[in-house]
Amino acid sequence: MDSEIAGLVDKLTETVRRHEEWRRLECINLIPSENLMSGAARLLLASDFGHRYSAPDHFYMGSRFTDEIKEFAEDLARKVFRCRYVDVSPLSGHVCNIATLLLFAKRGDRMISVSPNDGGYPGISHLNLGRILGLQNIYFPFDEDTFNIKTDEALKLLSSENHSLTVFGSSLIPFPHPVRELTHNVGDAVKIYDGSHVLGLIAGGRFQDPLREGCDILMGSTHKSFFGPQGGIILSNNDAVFTRIKENMHLGLVDNIHWNRVAALAYTLMEALKFGSSYADQVIRNAQALARSLDDRGIPVRGKQHGFSKSHQLILGYEEAQEKEKIAETLEHAGIIIDKGIRIGTCEATRRGMKENEMDEVAELISGLIQGKLRPADAKVKVTALSKEHQALVYTLDT
Numbered sequence: 001m002d003s004e005i006a007g008l009v010d011k012l013t014e015t016v017r018r019h020e021e022w023r024r025l026e027c028i029n030l031i032p033s034e035n036l037m038s039g040a041a042r043l044l045l046a047s048d049f050g051h052r053y054s055a056p057d058h059f060y061m062g063s064r065f066t067d068e069i070k071e072f073a074e075d076l077a078r079k080v081f082r083c084r085y086v087d088v089s090p091l092s093g094h095v096c097n098i099a100t101l102l103l104f105a106k107r108g109d110r111m112i113s114v115s116p117n118d119g120g121y122p123g124i125s126h127l128n129l130g131r132i133l134g135l136q137n138i139y140f141p142f143d144e145d146t147f148n149i150k151t152d153e154a155l156k157l158l159s160s161e162n163h164s165l166t167v168f169g170s171s172l173i174p175f176p177h178p179v180r181e182l183t184h185n186v187g188d189a190v191k192i193y194d195g196s197h198v199l200g201l202i203a204g205g206r207f208q209d210p211l212r213e214g215c216d217i218l219m220g221s222t223h224k225s226f227f228g229p230q231g232g233i234i235l236s237n238n239d240a241v242f243t244r245i246k247e248n249m250h251l252g253l254v255d256n257i258h259w260n261r262v263a264a265l266a267y268t269l270m271e272a273l274k275f276g277s278s279y280a281d282q283v284i285r286n287a288q289a290l291a292r293s294l295d296d297r298g299i300p301v302r303g304k305q306h307g308f309s310k311s312h313q314l315i316l317g318y319e320e321a322q323e324k325e326k327i328a329e330t331l332e333h334a335g336i337i338i339d340k341g342i343r344i345g346t347c348e349a350t351r352r353g354m355k356e357n358e359m360d361e362v363a364e365l366i367s368g369l370i371q372g373k374l375r376p377a378d379a380k381v382k383v384t385a386l387s388k389e390h391q392a393l394v395y396t397l398d399t
């Protein structure tokens with residue numbers, strides 16, 4: 001038995017080691033929902049806080065330092081996002097969605113958001129939370145050409161449909177949504193911006209500014225374009241809306257807060273304060289450079305007439321599911337990691353110090369692989385070399 005357990009321990013350690021070696025040394029990660037955390041943040045994530053319980057009424061003894069961590073993280077988030085209210089307790093972006101949908105809509109209510117067919121987050125659509133909570137999902141009219149909500153038609157929809165929630169933000173979001181145009185004088189629905197994808201760009205002041213453009217809530221994942229631990233955050237300037245969140249979050253929607261995650265988040269918020277703008281600038285420049293270089297080599301990228309992208313994402317212009325899958329798999333054989341929706345993101349590559357020149361090298365590899373001019377095994381050698389040259393993180397407080 002002992003030797004069996006020892007064997008299992010070895011197997012587990014070996015699997016994690018192989019994963020780390022592969023993803024960190026031999027791959028270039030272009031998944032837009034992923035990023036890398038600094039070394040110090042990783043240590044905080046592994047700290048003793050990860051074993052502990054706490055409660056707002058201090059039911060659990062031994063939790064004297066959790067309040068400090070909470071205040072520390074929330075103060076920093078208030079500075080980074082220039083807002084009055086912060087809640088760091090949601091365990092993920094999806095939990096932020098569950099919380100806000102549950103708190104601000106009831107069964108049978110209408111909610112307006114971007115359709116999953118147009119890159120909206122499927123998690124809140126009629127396929128998932130909308131169905132589970134018995135909401136009526138209504139979708140914004142969407143322009144395939146500008147890859148954005150059609151402002152005039154959406155205004156009509158927002159004024160004519162009685163609805164409880166308007167949700168901006170998407171999973172596919174190369175361009176800012178017309179939030180200012182669609183929030184002023186358009187009913188009394190709660191206006192939410194799901195910034196899961198673009199939170200790091202918002203933090204850097206380089207995408208859009210939902211709380212000043214008219215949204216009641218900005219919320220989302222802290223680990224996509226924002227380079228924090230996997231988790232969620234809710235931000236607001238609206239007293240009544242935030243009071244409702246605060247009063248219901250604990251034990252209604254989350255119980256224990258994962259303080260190790262909050263400590264790591266605090267560290268990455270400090271990094272955002274110091275490097276947020278320069279990081280966001282380079283992420284966007286890299287997305288645009290990669291798109292241009294792919295386009296120069298004959299790879300279809302959507303939104304060319306609008307500059308391809310103003311975010312961390314670019315979207316390849318393939319429609320067929322099988323074709324997309326084949327491309328994603330071919331790239332994976334060469335160590336270039338994307339998703340099967342053919343979304344490409346530049347956050348992690350930027351964090352590893354890659355700039356426009358490296359984007360051109362990556363475009364050469366991707367185009368060669370898609371066009372069959374380059375064998376995955378040959379591309380893999382080049383990907384590994386490029387990856388090994390970019391092991392050190394930038395935009396970090398690590399020394």
Ligand SMILES: Cc1ncc(COP(=O)(O)O)c(C=O)c1O
Pocket residue numbers: 033092093094095097121123169170171194196197220221222231232
């Ligand atoms: C727009 C959007 N919101 C929420 C989520 C869920 O985020 P999380 O994985 O943090 O739960 C996603 C997932 O990718 C997303 O794209």
